[in-house]
Amino acid sequence: xxxxxxxxxxxxxxxxxGGHRLCSGCGASIIVRQVMRATExxxxxxxxxxxxxxxxxxxxxxxxxxxxxxxxxxxxxATISGAESAFRSLKRQGKLEGDTKFLAIGGDGGTYDIGFxxxxxxxxxxxxxxxxxxxxxAYMNTGIQRSSxxxxxxxxxxxxxGEVIPGKQQFKKELTDIVAAHNIPYVAQASPxxxxxxxxxxxxxxxVEGPAFLNVLAQCPRGWRHPEGEGLDILRAATDxxxxxxxxxxxxxxxxNYIPREKAPITDWLKPQGxxxxxxxxxxxxxIDEIQEHVDQRWETLLxxxxxx
Amino acid sequence: MSNQVALTGNEAIANAxxxxxxxxxxxxxxxxxxxxxxxxxxxxxxxxxxxxxxxxESEHSAMSASVGASASGARAMTAxxxxxxxxxxxxxxxxxxxxLPIVMPVVxxxxxxxxxxxxxxxxxMGARDSGWIQLYAENAQEAYDNTIQAFKIGEHEDVKLPVxxxxxxxxxxxxxxxxxILADEDVQEFIGEYNPEHTLLDAENPxxxxxxxxxxxxxxxxxxxxxxxxxxxxxxxxxxEEYNELTxxxxxxxxxxxxxxxxxxxxxxxxxxxxxxxxxxxxxxxGIKAGLLKLRLYRPFPAEEITEALSNLKVLAVLxxxxxxxxxxxxxxxxxxxxxxxxxxEIEAVNYIYGLGGRDTQVDEIEAVYKDLQDILxxxxxxxxxxxxxxxx
Ligand SMILES: Cc1ncc(C[n+]2csc(CCOP(=O)(O)OP(=O)(O)O)c2C)c(N)n1
Numbered sequence: 001x002x003x004x005x006x007x008x009x010x011x012x013x014x015x016x017x018g019g020h021r022l023c024s025g026c027g028a029s030i031i032v033r034q035v036m037r038a039t040e041x042x043x044x045x046x047x048x049x050x051x052x053x054x055x056x057x058x059x060x061x062x063x064x065x066x067x068x069x070x071x072x073x074x075x076x077x078a079t080i081s082g083a084e085s086a087f088r089s090l091k092r093q094g095k096l097e098g099d100t101k102f103l104a105i106g107g108d109g110g111t112y113d114i115g116f117x118x119x120x121x122x123x124x125x126x127x128x129x130x131x132x133x134x135x136x137x138a139y140m141n142t143g144i145q146r147s148s149x150x151x152x153x154x155x156x157x158x159x160x161x162g163e164v165i166p167g168k169q170q171f172k173k174e175l176t177d178i179v180a181a182h183n184i185p186y187v188a189q190a191s192p193x194x195x196x197x198x199x200x201x202x203x204x205x206x207x208v209e210g211p212a213f214l215n216v217l218a219q220c221p222r223g224w225r226h227p228e229g230e231g232l233d234i235l236r237a238a239t240d241x242x243x244x245x246x247x248x249x250x251x252x253x254x255x256x257n258y259i260p261r262e263k264a265p266i267t268d269w270l271k272p273q274g275x276x277x278x279x280x281x282x283x284x285x286x287x288i289d290e291i292q293e294h295v296d297q298r299w300e301t302l303l304x305x306x307x308x309x
Numbered sequence: 310m311s312n313q314v315a316l317t318g319n320e321a322i323a324n325a326x327x328x329x330x331x332x333x334x335x336x337x338x339x340x341x342x343x344x345x346x347x348x349x350x351x352x353x354x355x356x357x358x359x360x361x362x363x364x365x366e367s368e369h370s371a372m373s374a375s376v377g378a379s380a381s382g383a384r385a386m387t388a389x390x391x392x393x394x395x396x397x398x399x400x401x402x403x404x405x406x407x408x409l410p411i412v413m414p415v416v417x418x419x420x421x422x423x424x425x426x427x428x429x430x431x432x433x434m435g436a437r438d439s440g441w442i443q444l445y446a447e448n449a450q451e452a453y454d455n456t457i458q459a460f461k462i463g464e465h466e467d468v469k470l471p472v473x474x475x476x477x478x479x480x481x482x483x484x485x486x487x488x489x490i491l492a493d494e495d496v497q498e499f500i501g502e503y504n505p506e507h508t509l510l511d512a513e514n515p516x517x518x519x520x521x522x523x524x525x526x527x528x529x530x531x532x533x534x535x536x537x538x539x540x541x542x543x544x545x546x547x548x549x550e551e552y553n554e555l556t557x558x559x560x561x562x563x564x565x566x567x568x569x570x571x572x573x574x575x576x577x578x579x580x581x582x583x584x585x586x587x588x589x590x591x592x593x594x595x596g597i598k599a600g601l602l603k604l605r606l607y608r609p610f611p612a613e614e615i616t617e618a619l620s621n622l623k624v625l626a627v628l629x630x631x632x633x634x635x636x637x638x639x640x641x642x643x644x645x646x647x648x649x650x651x652x653x654x655e656i657e658a659v660n661y662i663y664g665l666g667g668r669d670t671q672v673d674e675i676e677a678v679y680k681d682l683q684d685i686l687x688x689x690x691x692x693x694x695x696x697x698x699x700x701x702x
Contacts, residue, residue, distance in 0.1 A: 042515075053521070057521060058520065059520040059521060059522045067509040069376075069377065069509055071376050071400065072373070072400060072403060077370075078370035078373035078374045079374065079377035081363060081365075081374045082335060082375060082377025082380075085363050086377070086378040086379075086382065086385070087381060088361050089332040089383060090382070090510065096510060100512065118369070121365060121366030121367070
C-alpha cells in the first residue's frame with residue numbers, strides 16, 4: 001500500500017460537495033468523503049437507491065464532482081460491473097487511456113438484503129471495483145424499517161418494540177464474513193470515527209487489483225435516535241464494546257485492527273440510542289445479557305481467526 | 310458483399326453480434342435463447358470479438374450491467390426470453406428513460422405460468438410500454454437484418470433509445486434456414502463508430518446519470534422520451550432504406566402481401582406471417598381476395614401508415630400471440646382498433662388469439678380465419694369479436 005499522508009489528504013478537493021440534503025449528523029456523507037480521499041484517480045461512483053442517492057442528486061442538482069450513476073435499489077454492483085467492463089473493453093481496444101476507479105455504494109438494505117445477489121455475482125466475477133456499504137442498520141430512506149443488518153432488539157418501524165415482542169428478533173447478519181468467503185483480495189470492516197483506519201483501508205481497497213469490499217458502520221441520528229452531535233462517540237462505543245470490530249481480510253489473511261485495552265460493556269453502545277431504550281426496562285434486562293453474550297462469542301471467534309488467541 | 314449460409318435463427322443472431330463486435334455483452338442463458346449466449350461466448354473465447362463478456366448471475370444483472378456499460382459509452386448488448394425478460398422489467402424502463410441505446414434480441418417464449426418453453430409473444434408484448442423500440446421478424450433473415458440495423462436506429466442522435474429485436478422461439482431460433490449474411494466489413498461500415506457525447510468514462514466532463522427527478526422535471530423528461538419515440542419512427546424508415554440500398558432487402562414498418570385489392574385481410578407479426586402468406590396464396594387460387602399486413606415495427610406503432618395500407622379492406626382479422634386478460638382481445642388488436650377509429654375507418658375488425666405456449670398454427674387454420682372474414686363480409690354480422698384459434702374449448 002502507498003503511504004497515507006493525512007495532511008496531504010486533507011488538502012484534496014471534495015468529491016462530494018456541500019449543499020446535499022442528507023440530515024445533519026448523517027454518517028453516510030462523512031464516510032464517502034473519507035473513502036474518496038483515498039485515491040487521486042478519477043472515480044466512477046454508482047449508488048444504490050437509498051438516503052445517500054436521493055439526497056445528493058436531486059435533479060437538476062448534483063453534489064458529485066465526478067461521474068455518477070444511480071440505476072436502481074438492488075443492482076449497484078451489477079451496474080458498476082457494466083461500467084468497469086466497458087472501461088476494460090474500451091481500454092483494450094485503445095479507445096481510452098489513463099486510470100479510472102470504480103466505486104459502488106449501497107446502504108445495508110441495498111447490500112445485505114435486496115442487492116446481495118448482485119453483489120455476490122460481481123465479487124465472484126472479479127471486477128476491479130470497490131464496494132462500499134454504509135451500514136446504518138435499517139432502511140432509513142423509507143422510514144427506518146428493519147434490515148438483516150439491524151442489531152437484535154433494535155426497535156424499527158417494522159420490528160417495533162411491543163407488548164409481547166421487544167424489537168427485532170434476529171442478530172445482525174455477518175455480511176463481512178460472507179463477503180470474505182468470496183476470497184476476493186481485500187475485505188474490511190471500518191468506522192468513520194477512526195478515520196485514519198478507514199482511509200488506509202480505502203486506499204488498500206482502491207489499490208488492489210480485483211474486487212474489494214468495505215463495510216462501514218454509519219450512524220443515523222433519526223433511526224438510532226440519538227442527538228446529532230453524538231454519532232462519532234456512539235461509533236467509538238461500537239468498537240470499544242466489540243459490537244463492531246475493526247478488522248480486515250487481506251488475501252485471506254485475517255487481522256484485527258483495533259483491540260480495546262479493556263472491552264467496554266455493551267450498554268455503552270446500547271444506552272445512548274433510543275432504538276434500544278426498551279431494553280433498559282426491568283423486564284427486558286435479560287435481553288442485554290443475551291446481546292452481551294453474543295458479542296463476546298463473536299469477539300472470541302475473531303480473536304481466534306486473527307491469531308490473537 | 311454477402312454470402313448465402315444455412316444457419317438457425319440463434320446462429321444468425323449470434324453471428325450478427327459477432328459482426329457488430331459490441332464492447333460489452335452481459336447475458337444469462339434461458340431456453341430458447343441459450344444458444345446465442347453459448348455461440349457468442351465461443352467467439353469471445355476464440356478472440357473473434359473485442360467484447361468484454363460479463364457472465365452475470367441473472368437477467369436483472371444482465372440489464373443492470375448493460376445500463377452501466379452503455380452509460381459508460383460502450384456498445385452494449387444482451388439477449389433473453391420470457392422469464393428472463395420479466396426479471397429485467399424494472400431495468401427495461403430505466404434503460405429507456407436514461408436514453409441508452411442498448412440492443413437486445415428477445416427469442417420469444419411464453420411467459421410462466423404455467424411454465425412452458427415454446428413460442429408466443431407474451432414476454433415482449435408485456436414490455437411494449439417500457440419505452441423500447443420493438444422489431445419483429447418472420448424468419449432468420451429478418452431477425453439477422455433487424456439486429457444489424459438496431460444500433461443504427463437506437464444510437465441516432467434524435468432517438469437514443471434501446472432496441473428489442475424479437476424472433477420467435479424454436480420456430481425461427483432452432484430452424485435451419487438459407488439466408489444472406491453480410492460481409493463483416495460491410496456490417497462495420499454500416500453501423501459505423503459509436504462516439505456518444507456524454508459518458509461516465511469521460512473524466513474531463515463528468516456527468517450524473519439517474520438522479521432523482523421529482524414533480525418539477527419528471528414530466529418534461531417523459532415528454533422528451535415520447536418525442537424520441539416519435540423520431541424513432543422516422544429513423545427506423547431511414548435506416549431500413551439505407552439497409553435496402555446495401556442489401557436489396559427489407560421494408561420499414563410492415564410488409565404488404567397481396568393487400569392492394571384485398572377485401573379480407575389479416576394483420577400479424579412473427580413467424581406465423583409466413584404461414585399466412587401460404588394461406589393467402591391458396592385462397593387467391595380459389596378467387597378469394599385475401600391479403601396480409603406483416604408488422605415489423607410494433608413500438609413505436611406506425612398507426613397512420615397501417616390504416617392507410619388497410620384502407621381498401623372490408624373485413625380484418627388481427628392475430629395476437631399473446632393475451633392481455635382485459636377481456637377485449639390481444640395487444641395488437643387494441644392498437645389496430647384504436648388506429649382504425651382515428652382513421653374513421655369502416656373496416657370491421659375481429660381478433661384471434663392463437664399459438665399460446667407454442668401451439669402450432671397451420672395453413673388451414675389461417676384459411677379458416679379468412680373464411681370467417683368472408684362470412685362477416687357477406688352477412689355483415691360479427692358473432693364473436695375475440696376468438697381463440699386452435700384451442701380445445
Ligand atoms: C425494488 C425496490 N424495492 C423497494 C424500494 C423502496 N426503497 C427505496 S430505498 C429503500 C431502503 C434503503 O435502505 P438502505 O439500503 O439501508 O439505505 P438507507 O436509506 O438506509 O441509506 C427502500 C426499501 C425500491 N426503491 N426498489
